[in-house]
Amino acid sequence: MRNFLSLTDLTSAELDDVVRNAVRYGAPGPFEKVLADRAVGILFLKTSTRTRTSFWAGATRLGARVITYGPGDLQLNTGETLEDTARVLGEYLDALVVRTNGDIAELRRLGAAGRPAIVNALTENEHPTQAVADLATLTEEFGELGGRHLLYAGEGNSTAAALALAAALTPGFRLTLVCPAGYGLPKSLLDAAAELSAGRHQVDQHESFDDVTGRVDAVYTSRWQTMGVDKADPDWLTAFQGYRVDAALFDRFRGPDTVFLHDLPAVRGDEVDGTVLDGPASRAWRQAHHKMTAAMAVLDWCLT
Incomplete structure (x- = not known):
């Protein structure tokens, strides 16, 4: 076993x-x-x-x-x-x-x-089993993951951590995280991802979308309050303004085959707009099946 x-x-x-x-x-x-x-x-x-x-x-x-x-x-x-x-x-x-x-x-x-x-x-x-579901969804969509680029927007939570480790273990698969200051993945996790990738630098983290260039194959977001747990700063929501995946943000990075992912549950109007979650590019419900x-x-x- x-x-x-x-x-x-x-x-x-x-x-x-x-x-x-x-x-x-x-x-x-x-x-x-x-x-x-x-x-x-x-x-x-x-x-x-x-x-x-x-x-x-x-x-x-x-x-x-x-x-x-x-x-x-x-x-x-x-x-x-x-x-x-x-x-x-x-x-x-x-x-x-x-x-x-x-x-x-x-x-x-x-x-x-x-x-x-x-x-x-x-x-x-x-959240390692979530990462398996995420990679299965993308593999089903694209076939091979080598050469694919995933953009994750929002909180560096347990889902983001598992994604970073999974990306590091998947040759040629690139993950870019854009998280508000103070809410990204810790350096220890990023260091673990770098070690797993054997120095291939497949995982990057930024605070601004301006640091991301080109089109991506998938845009991913997750609930800003993981498991509904309150954050220490009562004004935390202010830090997340501008990180919602709405149609404008999705279109900014989308190519002809770009898909949208969300691990669910979603808080519509916070981390994602309903037009994106329910739109034709969304694979969130297939992701839930996986x-x-x-x-x-x-x-x-x-x-x-």
């Missing part, structure tokens, strides 16, 4: 294998029941629509039996340690999918037991 905790743990070949499998699962089924007789637990300590449902649906489609846990369901709330919880759940489950706003170190402690396989369905600093195919591919990679 293999854990799927951070993209920093994967090689380029492993990520490519998972992404291509997600694309394959995006084709019409039926699919081989590769998870038959497997038991998958889904523990979500925070709200979720797409990720929780996609893992349940994906695991079920591949033949697994699924049990879901809410934030108050496990004895972690009464003082049992992560290590003891993992040891016990390993007697019953083959995989445990976890969402938390906490640090990834907690998931590594869960995964240290070796069973069940632990899947990171979002932590404070990274949340499920990414879940299928990740569980397949972990357990088979």
Whole structure:
């Protein structure tokens, strides 16, 4: 069994294998029941629509039996340690999918037991399965990702972090992030991306769109308040003025085949206008479908 905790743990070949499998699962089924007789637990300590449902649906489609846990369901709330919880759940489950706003170190402690396989369905600093869905959407759209350029606009959140790491692991794929001052990805994450790319400098971050030249293949944005968590500065929204993906911004960088991506949920009128989200270039809803195919591919990679 293999854990799927951070993209920093994967090689380029492993990520490519998972992404291509997600694309394959995006084709019409039926699919081989590769998870038959497997038991998958889904523990979500925070709200979720797409990720929780996609893992349940994906695991079920591949033949697994699924049990879901809410934030108050496990004895972690009464003082049992992560290590003891993992040891016990390993007697019953083959995989445990976890969402938390906490640090990834907690998931590594869960995964240290070796069973069940632990899947990171979002932590404070990274959303690796979302990146698989994103790359699957782009691979389905364009075929190969080498030579493609993705522009990400908005907050340097867990989605942006996973995108940066995924881009670094995908040869020839370029990511440019444009984030408000104080709300970009931390230097440590950018350094990790640079290390993963072996010095190919595939990930750049700026504060102004004026630093971006030429057309791009995709424009991506994400909710400015990840998981609805309030920001420390009560006037934070002022910093994001000018970062909304409206028709003018999208047209500024679009080519004949440029698509729009959003990990959802969207706050229409904040990070994106409805005309873009619902427009003909939007692939946000297909991207949401690939949340499920990414879940299928990740569980397949972990357990088979």
